[in-house]
Amino acid sequence: MASVRGVARASQTPPTEGGVSVRGLSKTYALSGQPLPVLQEITFDVQPGEFVSFVGPSGSGKSTLLNILAGLEEPDRGVVTAGGSARRLGGVAYMPQRDVLLPWRSALENAILGLEVKGVPRHESRQWARELFAVAGLGGFEDSLPSVLSGGMRQRVAFLRTVLTPGSVMLLDEPFGALDALTRSEMHEWLLGLWEHGDVMYNVSTTVVLVTHDVEEALLLSDRVYVLSPRPGRIRLVHEVSLPRPRTPALTTTEEFVRSKAALLAAVRGEGA
Template sequence: MTSGLDLTDVRKGFGGAPVLDGVSLSVAPGEIVSLIGPSGSGKSTLLSLLTGALAPESGRMLFDGAPMTGRARPVAYMPQRDALLPWRRALDNAAVGLEVAGVRRREARQQADALFDTFGLQGTQDRYPRQLSGGMRQRVSLLRTVVQKKPLLLLDEPFGALDAITRDDLQMWLLNIWAVHRWSILLVTHDIREAIRLSDRVHVLSSRPGRLVGEVQVSRDIPRDDRFFADPRIAPLEGRLHDMLRAGSHRD
């Protein structure tokens, strides 16, 4: 039986125009897999298929060997923007996903509150989103995703709207907290360096229409610290991904 996420020949189009044209990929338990590609290549569409917001036209979507159908999915989704509700305090925002899933408000708040220290947010529970920095807002958003205790996290450009220094800090923070919890993650990003730094594998999606045109593996033997990009094994990976991305951006 297949363990983790397994997509085979998944296809989706709109108005007769194909957007995803036979995508096959997998995410093993405890693995971080990134998906990069030009705008319009179908990255967000793929995430929408996984959450159940859209249905595939054909292909197979399995998790732990079982078809991914219906509203109950083994995934938790973190959108590109933090999407925090401005009228709710940080703790209430972190608990909202559990409440939507049917958990009573008091219990949802307790479960979320238990993670605030781990996420570097202790003392911010009663702050409104406008009182939080961009980095803190993203941590609350990720906490809201993680607290749902789903086996697969879908992260849609989680750090794309942040400045370079904050983005770098949160990448390292995510790696450190992932090393403890070993979540399975499918990450969508436009940033090649972010994809390499965070991932075990990086897939490249073309726009002709959305097809996977290549994959790069990144060894966990390379320390994911401040010296990561100085490692001589990284530059060739960047070059290969640049070439794949450039080739995948050319339309037939």
């Protein structure tokens, strides 16, 4: 894929700084009138510019955690800040698990939504988006409505919208789940390129919190991987990834990668817990 380095540099908007801090977060929903504890005593920090991932079984509260980090939900207990603010909403770029594209807007118009909200001139945001569409293999589909795109294409549009949304923290919930292995690998490479060069739109250094079912994806991309237990989700394992950067797909066959992957899979399965 072509490099998009420099695309973001032209902005006049100053970068917003900030990582993520979570202290004693607990969340309980109600199911048929009964309490349903979903997250329990979650505490972690993500320093500005770090890339961390959360893996865990279905229903362990991963999307709930991101909704809380995004400021769309509040915890029952605990203190959460993201992007340097306890308010969170508007300070983070969030790609939810479902692509939630606006059906009446073209793919390109969907992608520039975050820029539009921040008041970036249309011709400028459309130009950036066009460049990214080409990089993400979506060239030619700028004016298509979401209904005529494949699931993987819609997911890439939603991902571009997130990359194009100004904010110092990027929250990604299964961003590549609908992609075939080759496209997924290309998107990994591209995301790593953007992140390692600090070129994710306005951000000099972007903090990323990724949720994924894919342990390999988590290892390849992250500085640190958190494994959640089954519901109610607690942090079962914190795994520091010491693989060198820049990361390349070739790393996945190294002894260290294979050993780390086995440890993470065992933790996801609850072995040794």
